[in-house]
Amino acid sequence: MELEVRHLKALCAIADAGSLHQAARRLGVSQPSLTTQLRRIENVLGAELFLRERTGCRPTSLGRAVLSRARPLVDGMSALVAEALAEAEATRPRGSRLRIGSTASRVIGGWLRRLRVALPGTDISLRVDVSAHALLRSVEAGRLDVAFVHEVEGCPLAVPEGLEQRVLVDREPQFISLSRDHPAARRRVVELGDLAGDPWMVDPTVDGEWDGVRRVLGAAGLNPPVLHGDYLTAASLVVLGEAVAPCQPTSGPRDDMVIRPLLGDPLAVRLLLVSRPGTDIEVVYAQLEDAYRDAARRASGYHEWLLRHRSPLACAP
Numbered sequence: 001m002e003l004e005v006r007h008l009k010a011l012c013a014i015a016d017a018g019s020l021h022q023a024a025r026r027l028g029v030s031q032p033s034l035t036t037q038l039r040r041i042e043n044v045l046g047a048e049l050f051l052r053e054r055t056g057c058r059p060t061s062l063g064r065a066v067l068s069r070a071r072p073l074v075d076g077m078s079a080l081v082a083e084a085l086a087e088a089e090a091t092r093p094r095g096s097r098l099r100i101g102s103t104a105s106r107v108i109g110g111w112l113r114r115l116r117v118a119l120p121g122t123d124i125s126l127r128v129d130v131s132a133h134a135l136l137r138s139v140e141a142g143r144l145d146v147a148f149v150h151e152v153e154g155c156p157l158a159v160p161e162g163l164e165q166r167v168l169v170d171r172e173p174q175f176i177s178l179s180r181d182h183p184a185a186r187r188r189v190v191e192l193g194d195l196a197g198d199p200w201m202v203d204p205t206v207d208g209e210w211d212g213v214r215r216v217l218g219a220a221g222l223n224p225p226v227l228h229g230d231y232l233t234a235a236s237l238v239v240l241g242e243a244v245a246p247c248q249p250t251s252g253p254r255d256d257m258v259i260r261p262l263l264g265d266p267l268a269v270r271l272l273l274v275s276r277p278g279t280d281i282e283v284v285y286a287q288l289e290d291a292y293r294d295a296a297r298r299a300s301g302y303h304e305w306l307l308r309h310r311s312p313l314a315c316a317p
């Protein structure tokens with residue numbers, strides 16, 4: 001095997017994240033795949049590059065030497081790609097175009113509809129990804145103009161240097177979805193202790209999701225069973241009473257499950273609109289804010305929560 005830029009990128013990601021688990025999530029690959037790749041790189045170089053410890057990974061002396069040479073090469077390749085994309089973009093016939101990215105959100109449909117009305121004649125494209133980091137890298141590389149992402153509390157995003165950020169919601173509480181037969185479903189607000197015996201369903205591919213849930217449960221002294229899977233599967237298990245799952249407060253009502261706030265709002269995210277420098281996002285942000293207000297008003301449980309907390313989002317703009 002010959003070393004390539006992608007291998008150097010993986011080494012830098014491991015060093016920056018401090019663990020194979022976190023680095024794999026940032027790179028959008030599985031941990032076993034990244035572990036295998038690291039072993040192959042170490043075989044090529046003839047020695048270990050990282051010490052695997054209980055708390056994570058730490059570069060060896062050889063690892064530090066390799067990283068000192070790898071980082072300029074990775075940065076140089078990123079700059080080359082970004083400049084090439086910018087040059088290619090400059091040679092294309094100019095026309096109005098808006099390339100937006102987003103992590104999963106209930107507001108995307110309303111946002112797109114408003115943008116098409118506010119920006120007639122603009123070619124608007126959408127990319128939805130479970131990984132906020134993948135979207136941020138696409139904005140940095142010039143493949144997207146803006147990205148609407150969420151940052152799990154306690155798990156800050158690694159926003160590439162130079163990108164501009166605008167906060168839509170500084171702290172959005174995450175609610176919990178339950179089956180209608182769950183004993184806690186009769187309450188307006190659910191305590192974490194009410195869910196101590198329930199399996200929790202979490203999507204580990206969403207950046208920060210599992211770490212955020214684990215932090216909150218650990219702080220409450222709880223260690224419930226955890227199932228890993230996507231939230232489409234989660235919904236089917238919740239309906240059957242086989243699991244509970246965190247969900248966005250803007251989630252719409254359903255006949256077969258209930259959505260409730262958690263006492264004290266221990267789970268939360270920050271909602272951000274990120275763009276490249278010089279991108280005019282005033283209209284984009286205004287339409288996103290309007291779509292979010294509308295989604296919040298339509299979700300009765302969240303609207304009640306906003307009213308109780310006297311949030312300006314509960315009021316008409």
